[in-house]
Amino acid sequence: MPEAKETVLEIDLGNLAHNYHFLRSKIDKDVKFLSVVKAHAYGSDSVVIAKKLQELGTDYFAVAYVEEGIRLRENGIIKPILVLHPQFTHFEEIIEHCLEPNLYSEKILRSFISTAEKLNQKNYPVHIKFNTGLNRLGFDQPEIPKIRELIKNTSTIKIASIFSHLAASDDWQERDFTVGQIDLFRKMTWELVADLNYEPILHICNTSGVINYPKAAFSMVRSGIGLYGFGNDKTVDPQLKPVVTLKTIISQIRKLDKGATVGYNRVYKVEGPSRIATLPIGHADGINRIYGKQKAGVIVNGKYAPIVGNVCMDIIMIDVTGIECEEGDEVIVFGGPQHAVKFAEAGGTISYELITGVQRRVTRKVIPE
Structure with a gap:
């Protein structure tokens, strides 16, 4: 694919x-x-x-x-x-x-x-x-x-x-x-x-x-x-297959030194040399502010990368320190290796709210049967 x-x-x-x-x-x-x-x-x-x-x-x-x-x-x-x-x-x-x-x-x-x-x-x-x-x-x-x-x-x-x-x-x-x-x-x-x-x-x-x-x-x-x-049942969920997967890409990767801050209000401070990636998705797309400040994360080349700082309207920042990746690489927000239930629970909400909140400006891509 x-x-x-x-x-x-x-x-x-x-x-x-x-x-x-x-x-x-x-x-x-x-x-x-x-x-x-x-x-x-x-x-x-x-x-x-x-x-x-x-x-x-x-x-x-x-x-x-x-x-x-x-x-x-x-x-x-x-x-x-x-x-x-x-x-x-x-x-x-x-x-x-x-x-x-x-x-x-x-x-x-x-x-x-x-x-x-x-x-x-x-x-x-x-x-x-x-x-x-x-x-x-x-x-x-x-x-x-x-x-x-x-x-x-x-x-x-x-x-x-x-x-x-x-x-x-x-x-x-x-x-x-x-x-x-x-x-x-x-x-x-x-x-x-x-x-x-x-x-x-x-x-x-x-x-x-x-x-x-x-x-x-x-x-x-x-x-x-x-x-x-x-x-809505941990014994049943494995028998069902999530229909949607939300994906995005890495727009830019920035190297930061200890003490640098990331995003609005400087709420995230890096504790050592770090690599921070920006993604073209934000709360205007349905990834709300509740998922920021390391509460939730995304999957980059099979590795978990936490969302750092505040979620912006059109951008989120993730910590990719130690993850092999480059600008243009695919990122899975939820679906595939990261179940939407897990992502939603990290933000204190439910899968219903998460999946229905994906805004219409996000391109829909149909995978035929």
Whole structure:
């Protein structure tokens, strides 16, 4: 594989396919699979990722916002797309682009019904979200009679799925709470569908749910972070393959004597003769200031090089003393020999925040399957 000549985020579609097949192997063949591609497919490229997943046979997609779904439609994605957090002002766009809204409160349910009626819709697919303990979006159990009444009194919409979101499916210490969420979801669903003459899709399992609670798969599962190579479990992570690798190059190497300082505010002082390399990547690219001051480091020719001084907007400095390297050499920020989880933990955060934070000015490079 050719070395990077600039800062690039490599997207490995072979690894994506591996993760998809691994996760599907954990569920029954008749259980549908929803692929979450919000936030630019967790910081990569939503169109590239969605096209590959559509080719692989995913049943559904999910995005956070309407504009994300429109982008997929405009780039050839024909599978159903669930919009997880739609806003009132975008309802007509949702219908125009055949997107499917998550309706999570009485106000938003009434509003979407009104829009659907105005646009002469019939049986437009919508998704109903229950709050079972995460306490973000969703209907609470006492609201079910009102939902049932509103749905029975209109022919403009039809429930495509009913779903909820597990709060701690990756934490075995919270097993009782998770089982309680699953049981409550089952009870709420029975209460809502009792009067329906059809069966909506049911889903509550996220990636960790698929792995730890496969019996709660119902008729569909959702996976986001798992598709990109992270299982939230040290026993599962080795079976997944990270889809993205962030690479950059050495711009310049400077020799410094003992006592010299590096970067803004002179926060790093070299303790002896040192070689300091500058890299063309900084907090404007998603490598935030939390990773500076030797908290995290990068890989240069197979060796670990700590980030020294404060992270700058477009530049970080690393200590390459004792490492054979020269200007123009490739540097791996995360991915490959340095797992993103390890890099993120060094800064006191999680892989989700790290990978979704890679900014759009970083060139995306697709590695085909």
